[in-house]
Amino acid sequence: MASTAPPILPLTTPQSTPATIPTTAQSSDPPIATPAFRAFITRIHDQIKDGLAQRRPWAELVDRSAFSKPESIADATTRIRKNYSYFRVNYLAFLAIVLLFSLFSHPFSLLTLASLFAAWSFFYLFKPADRPVVLFGRTFSDRETLGVLIIMSIFVVFLTNVGSVLMSALVVGAAIVGAHGAFRAPEDLFLDDQDSAGQSTGLLSFLGVATSNAAAAAAATSARV
Template identity: 60%
Template sequence: MATPGTIPMTSSQSPAGNGTQSQPPIATPAFRAFISRLTSSIRLGLSRRRPWYELIDRTAMARPDNLTDAYSRIRKNLSYFKVNYITLLAVVLAFSLLSNPFSLLVLLGLLAAWVFLYLFRPSDQPLVIFGRTFSDRETLGALVVLTVFVVFLTSVGSLLISALLIGVAIVCIHGAFRVPEDLFLDDQEPTNSGFLSFLGGAASSAAAAAAPAVASRV
């Protein structure tokens, strides 16, 4: 019996009902940590690039004597200008994607599918599409098949390969004609530093952020 002055508790107001709340579609703290680690790694890598005037110094350009001399120059310039060269490759790739908005949208959609449907989706929330529930293995298999199809069987893959080949050709031509004698090749950074460390840092960050979700699905 309810005492005077009190309101009977209904089922919708029960403590058990308050405990069952819908979780966000992605693990927000892990996603934010991944983005923060990625941006900081990119900034760290870009801060270690060589001055651009050294890269485009016309007085240091000369034709190589032979293929051996060209290969030696490319190897030394790659070691010295690695951050600048990777930035140049990224610019060529970005320009190619911006010139083809359809391919850019397809890649962004593919990335969003991986992020929101598998990597950062809570394991206790099954994926339901058109009333059908998909298991984690079915979701992973569908994403892998979709990625292979987009990258290797559509014009998006040919665009990426063409852009990378153009970027590599530009880097090799510059490296062959840039005389490295005036570069401080002895003052090199450790192998795991520089812009290349951003790749490893971003990969480890993504693995660490997605590990709880992936491990719970295995």
């Protein structure tokens, strides 16, 4: 008697669907736009370079044969005015050197001032308008950021030794410049309108550019706030 084996049913393996690995879109924040900062630094560099190119020879500034005692206060005032018109760029460069020397001789003040400038740069001046400041899980608006930066600036300038270092350096530099202008006889200096205009469009023109940039930044800020 033949044994009948049960029929073998075909085994159908379900087609394995390819595993779909969930791809998480890595939303990386766009890098902070720095063209404005680079343009600002480039403009400062160009203005300072153009201004220093129009400075007077330093040997002419310290010519010992040109020094004499002023006859009166009015004569000293006239000398200061004429010498300032002629050595304007040299005087500003000297004040900058005195200021830098004073800051480098006080490392804490230099570090504090650099930190304050960095805070203004990264959190307000060159921050993209569509990226709010988020600190400690809290989002700060532009108005709040400006208020915090102003309070920090007041604290740094008036409640630390940074303000005293800056003021003392400016006072010492201005006193030396005033003494030089009063005792330097300007009779040998060639002053004309064209030369004076050339000096004013040199290093000092940076102040006008910086003022216009600050006004434009303030207008953009007020519109943004």
